[in-house]
Amino acid sequence: MIMGLNYIVAMLLIAAGIYCLLFKRNLLKLVIGLAVMTDGIHLFLISMGYRLGGIVPIFSSEVAPSLSEFAARAVDPLPQALVLTSIVINICITALALSLCIYAYRHYGTLDTTKIRRLKE
Amino acid sequence: MIPHAPILVIVLPLFTAFVMPLIGIIAERYHIKYLRELIAIGVMIVVLILAGTIAQEVWNGEVIVYELGGWSPPWGIVLAIDALSTQMALMIAGLGTLVMIYSASYMSRDSGLSYFYTLMLLVISGMMGIVLTGDFFNFYVFLEIMSISSYALVSFRRDALSIEAGIKYLIIGSLGTSFVLLSVVMLYGVVGTLNIADLGAKLATYGGTNVPSVLVLSLALFVTGVMIKVAMVPFHTWLPDAFTAAPTAISALLAGPAAVVGIYWVARLPYLPFGMPVGLILVSLGLISMVVGVLMALMQRDFKRMLAYHVISQKGYMVLGIGLGTLGATLGTQGGLFHLLNHSTYKALLFMCAGAVLYQTKSQKFDELGGLGKNMPITALTFLIGALAISGIPPLNGFVSKYIIYLAGFQAGMPWITAIAVVVSGLTLASFMKAFSSVFLGQRPQHLQGTREAPKPMLFSMIVMALICVAIGLLPALGFNIIGPAAEAAKNTSSYISHVLGGT
Numbered sequence: 001m002i003m004g005l006n007y008i009v010a011m012l013l014i015a016a017g018i019y020c021l022l023f024k025r026n027l028l029k030l031v032i033g034l035a036v037m038t039d040g041i042h043l044f045l046i047s048m049g050y051r052l053g054g055i056v057p058i059f060s061s062e063v064a065p066s067l068s069e070f071a072a073r074a075v076d077p078l079p080q081a082l083v084l085t086s087i088v089i090n091i092c093i094t095a096l097a098l099s100l101c102i103y104a105y106r107h108y109g110t111l112d113t114t115k116i117r118r119l120k121e
Numbered sequence: 122m123i124p125h126a127p128i129l130v131i132v133l134p135l136f137t138a139f140v141m142p143l144i145g146i147i148a149e150r151y152h153i154k155y156l157r158e159l160i161a162i163g164v165m166i167v168v169l170i171l172a173g174t175i176a177q178e179v180w181n182g183e184v185i186v187y188e189l190g191g192w193s194p195p196w197g198i199v200l201a202i203d204a205l206s207t208q209m210a211l212m213i214a215g216l217g218t219l220v221m222i223y224s225a226s227y228m229s230r231d232s233g234l235s236y237f238y239t240l241m242l243l244v245i246s247g248m249m250g251i252v253l254t255g256d257f258f259n260f261y262v263f264l265e266i267m268s269i270s271s272y273a274l275v276s277f278r279r280d281a282l283s284i285e286a287g288i289k290y291l292i293i294g295s296l297g298t299s300f301v302l303l304s305v306v307m308l309y310g311v312v313g314t315l316n317i318a319d320l321g322a323k324l325a326t327y328g329g330t331n332v333p334s335v336l337v338l339s340l341a342l343f344v345t346g347v348m349i350k351v352a353m354v355p356f357h358t359w360l361p362d363a364f365t366a367a368p369t370a371i372s373a374l375l376a377g378p379a380a381v382v383g384i385y386w387v388a389r390l391p392y393l394p395f396g397m398p399v400g401l402i403l404v405s406l407g408l409i410s411m412v413v414g415v416l417m418a419l420m421q422r423d424f425k426r427m428l429a430y431h432v433i434s435q436k437g438y439m440v441l442g443i444g445l446g447t448l449g450a451t452l453g454t455q456g457g458l459f460h461l462l463n464h465s466t467y468k469a470l471l472f473m474c475a476g477a478v479l480y481q482t483k484s485q486k487f488d489e490l491g492g493l494g495k496n497m498p499i500t501a502l503t504f505l506i507g508a509l510a511i512s513g514i515p516p517l518n519g520f521v522s523k524y525i526i527y528l529a530g531f532q533a534g535m536p537w538i539t540a541i542a543v544v545v546s547g548l549t550l551a552s553f554m555k556a557f558s559s560v561f562l563g564q565r566p567q568h569l570q571g572t573r574e575a576p577k578p579m580l581f582s583m584i585v586m587a588l589i590c591v592a593i594g595l596l597p598a599l600g601f602n603i604i605g606p607a608a609e610a611a612k613n614t615s616s617y618i619s620h621v622l623g624g625t
Binding site: 014018021030034038044045048078086092096100101104107108116118119 | 258261262265269272273276279280281282284285286287288291292295296299302303306309310315362365366
């Protein structure tokens with residue numbers, strides 16, 4: 001039951017992010033939408049490695065007496081490594097996007113995407 | 122092959138990229154001119170040589186599997202290099218070197234050049250990683266390295282237009298890479314592996330009939346993500362803006378080498394056994410992009426914007442070719458990959474010519490230009506070679522690959538595809554003749570009387586590109602020596618899988 005909730009929330013976050021990207025006109029809201037969407041993906045990814053009542057995926061005799069018991073109970077360490085990488089990448093994207101927003105505001109005096117369109121003249 | 126060459130071609134540009142600001146400080150303190158440029162070009166030449174040594178080994182029928190940290194394939198991250206990756210790596214290194222030489226003089230009037238070369242080398246490193254890696258998540262990481270650096274490069278000059286284009290590219294591009302990430306996550310959830318060879322082997326056990334429906338969603342997300350990066354028509358809106366507003370050296374880099382990356386995955390994808398008709402999707406997307414791209418290009422009044430729409434149209438040819446290849450036309454894959462090789466040379470050349478004109482006249486609008494053929498004879502000549510090559514005129518390279526794609530249309534039993542491709546080719550010629558006459562022929566405006574020929578490093582890159590176009594056109598065997606093994610490798614997934622999983 002609780003496991004299912006993770007995935008539902010993750011999908012809701014992704015959907016909210018995509019909605020934001022499609023229908024919002026403010027650049028900052030677009031950046032927020034992007035961040036919310038990737039957070040949804042991260043939640044999805046990290047939930048996949050989790051198991052209820054799991055143990056730390058470091059093999060030692062204190063954590064689990066035998067290898068088979070360890071394999072049966074430990075959480076999957078791979079998604080944790082992946083999600084860490086992905087979070088760092090998305091911080092880069094958000095930082096770059098925000099700095100571009102600052103420059104856009106200096107040039108155009110607005111963050112409305114319908115008014116930032118000199119290229120199409 | 123030099124030991125560790127596969128990882129060196131990725132790590133060397135990556136490392137130099139982050140040392141570059143330091144080199145910039147040294148160059149400014151001791152007033153050493155062109156230190157940054159020379160080091161960047163030097164690194165690219167070393168990468169090209171390393172890629173060459175890898176290529177020799179791969180063309181002898183090997184699949185090089187390089188284990189990072191010594192962890193064996195299904196568990197550790199591996200670099201797996203077959204003939205397809207080799208073609209891409211050689212193209213990235215070769216064209217990257219020429220673009221680097223070009224930008225040494227094209228960017229000489231800008232400030233903040235240390236950061237420019239940092240970003241350029243990061244893009245190269247990311248592209249190399251994408252084509253050499255054998256791991257899905259690793260692919261995503263390199264894709265982001267390449268994408269983030271190219272967002273920053275597009276808005277490098279920070280004027281109103283390039284910021285606008287950069288934001289557009291960033292939002293659409295990040296949506297695409299997020300889709301790729303979600304797709305990778307779903308694949309891992311269902312299949313439980315990230316190694317591409319292992320993934321292929323495990324997907325094959327479904328036998329193409331009993332595929333879980335999550336995989337369909339995963340495939341759809343992946344195709345959407347890759348198509349955004351390739352800029353096929355429904356997802357193409359970022360490309361004309363980005364290519365128009367970016368410094369021209371960047372447009373050449375993104376049009377030439379970076380086109381490689383998306384097409385590489387388009388070529389790999391249909392042969393991963395998802396059990397879905399990817400070929401039909403590719404053919405229809407390719408056809409739409411071809412037609413829409415060329416029609417939009419005919420309407421443009423801006424030099425670089427016109428070239429950008431032709432990028433979309435030409436990528437349509439490649440995707441079409443590769444799509445036909447999966448529908449029974451064995452020539453299709455060859456044609457698509459060959460067209461990629463040719464497209465990257467002549468489109469980078471055309472952008473360089475547009476950049477040379479922009480550099481000397483400060484204008485890229487057709488209405489403000491004219492009669493420059495007398496002032497810039499070499500630029501005009503190389504542009505003409507590129508224009509004829511892209512239109513598929515016989516003694517040049519564009520003809521060879523387009524002809525193979527035409528034949529593939531017949532081979533797949535769909536001659537109407539060939540008819541459309543020929544018409545698009547004619548429209549391309551029309552559009553380029555208009556561009557050539559309005560820039561290099563006709564009345565020369567008063568203020569352009571004193572225009573001079575482009576600087577020598579720019580001319581050097583342009584002449585080398587033009588020579589490649591002519592050489593492959595006259596001796597298609599040169600191209601086939603690279604394309605033949607690559608097309609074979611794209612289809613022969615079982616050899617790839619057995620090499621990666623069997624080799625220790």
